Amino acid sequence: MNVLVTGGCGYIGSHACVALHHAGHTPIVLDNYSNSHPSVVGRIEELNGTPLTVYQSDIRDSKALARVFAEQDIGAVMHFAGLKAVGESVAKPLEYYDNNVTGTLNLLAAMREAQVSKLIFSSSATVYGDPAVVPIDEHSQTGGTTNPYGTSKYMVERCLADFANANSDWSITLLRYFNPIGAHPSGRIGEDPSGIPNNLMPFITQVAIGRREALSIFGNDYPTEDGTGVRDYIHVEDLVDGHVAALEKRGDVAGLHVYNLGTGNGVSVLQMVNAMNGVLGRDLPVRMEARRAGDIAECFANPAKAEQELGWKAKYSLTDMVEHSWNWQQSNPNGYQS
Ligand code: NAD
Ligand code: UFG
Numbered sequence: 001m002n003v004l005v006t007g008g009c010g011y012i013g014s015h016a017c018v019a020l021h022h023a024g025h026t027p028i029v030l031d032n033y034s035n036s037h038p039s040v041v042g043r044i045e046e047l048n049g050t051p052l053t054v055y056q057s058d059i060r061d062s063k064a065l066a067r068v069f070a071e072q073d074i075g076a077v078m079h080f081a082g083l084k085a086v087g088e089s090v091a092k093p094l095e096y097y098d099n100n101v102t103g104t105l106n107l108l109a110a111m112r113e114a115q116v117s118k119l120i121f122s123s124s125a126t127v128y129g130d131p132a133v134v135p136i137d138e139h140s141q142t143g144g145t146t147n148p149y150g151t152s153k154y155m156v157e158r159c160l161a162d163f164a165n166a167n168s169d170w171s172i173t174l175l176r177y178f179n180p181i182g183a184h185p186s187g188r189i190g191e192d193p194s195g196i197p198n199n200l201m202p203f204i205t206q207v208a209i210g211r212r213e214a215l216s217i218f219g220n221d222y223p224t225e226d227g228t229g230v231r232d233y234i235h236v237e238d239l240v241d242g243h244v245a246a247l248e249k250r251g252d253v254a255g256l257h258v259y260n261l262g263t264g265n266g267v268s269v270l271q272m273v274n275a276m277n278g279v280l281g282r283d284l285p286v287r288m289e290a291r292r293a294g295d296i297a298e299c300f301a302n303p304a305k306a307e308q309e310l311g312w313k314a315k316y317s318l319t320d321m322v323e324h325s326w327n328w329q330q331s332n333p334n335g336y337q338s
Contacts, residue, residue, distance in 0.1 A: 003025050004072070004077045005077075005078050006059055008030065009040045010080055011236065015240045018048060019243070023244045025247075032056065034083075038056075044189065047184065053072070059103035060099070065110035069116065076120070082122070086147050089147050089149035101156055121157075125299055128142055134298050135264060135301055137304070164255060172255075172257070175246060175261050179231045181199075182316065191236075192335030193335075203215055204325075207284050208284060215286045222297040232267070237324075250310070260302065261314075264300065272318075279319065
């Protein structure tokens with residue numbers, strides 16, 4: 001099947017293009033390169049052994065979307081395009097609601113016009129806010145988001161639920177990601193944040209490669225085993241396999257489908273640092289700092305529903321995730337600019 005991959009040049013989208021190809025589908029990418037580098041296209045082509053069709057366009061551009069749907073026989077859409085930096089979203093709420101909410105509504109309208117009725121949406125565990133209990137299952141309360149990025153994901157989920165309700169022949173799947181890390185085992189594609197990384201793993205690998213002096217650990221007084229924040233880190237390869245499983249198992253089933261994509265294991269910041277120290281064979285420089293505003297103590301998934309209904313389960317270990325992140329960083333010290 002031809003699958004339109006919006007944001008297909010980004011971190012997760014690029015891995016999805018490879019996973020789709022290997023599952024026998026044809027990815028067709030639409031990306032405006034606002035947070036990616038055109039050289040990723042050649043890397044995907046190298047891994048897939050075949051040319052990749054790419055439209056350099058914006059999901060907010062209706063004419064561009066209509067052109068893609070007119071030129072390509074699209075069977076389903078995986079929608080990754082959007083802005084994702086929590087801190088930036090506080091400073092630029094309009095840009096976040098415009099890209100993430102307006103962009104998605106625009107995409108939906110173009111799909112309806114083209115009679116393409118299968119959508120897989122990149123949502124986030126952030127829609128659960130500060131969860132009352134962990135592990136978090138799909139029935140846990142959503143909303144209570146603390147920043148415009150999280151609110152934009154929550155708003156899109158609500159819009160898609162209403163749309164699915166009104167269009168009973170559509171299949172819409174919301175995938176709530178926990179914390180994606182890692183890279184393709186080849187080291188040819190991976191996460192390449194611009195500027196100072198917001199997230200833990202790219203910060204750790206940039207310290208390891210010598211681009212940054214030390215890792216700041218944001219808080220060691222949380223009510224967790226070692227006092228540092230606990231998250232459910234999932235290998236990006238497992239994450240994109242979850243998308244292929246959702247497409248294949250739910251794409252032909254009408255309705256709104258919701259799945260957590262996580263491992264079910266909580267890992268603390270200190271455990272992550274220790275895992276990287278083990279892979280490196282040396283200790284990373286770290287310093288304890290105050291808590292980061294808006295952070296929660298613990299967040300990890302109950303991934304049972306995805307296993308039962310999609311036959312999908314995360315396979316990679318924490319060591320694999322760390323090794324693959326480090327392999328990507330070492331092979332590309334300056335990301336795609338290397
Ligand atoms: P990314 O920034 O690496 O990739 C997003 C891609 O979309 C980029 O290539 C960017 O150029 C493109 N893009 C952005 N706005 C666009 C627009 N208006 N039109 C066309 N292209 C546009 O991010 P990612 O980590 O790959 O995340 C992909 C999706 O998954 C996002 O929707 C993100 O919110 C969601 N998500 C990510 C995480 C995470 O930790 N990485 C966690 C939960 C959810
Ligand atoms: N952390 C540090 N130092 C750093 C960076 C992070 O100690 O330099 C800590 C954080 O305090 C937190 C943990 O590492 O305890 C993970 O932080 P990340 O920023 O990597 O991830 P978050 O869980 O805060 O947020 C991520 C995405 C959000 C998404 C959320 C849930 O950035 O967009 O996962 O999916 F909403």
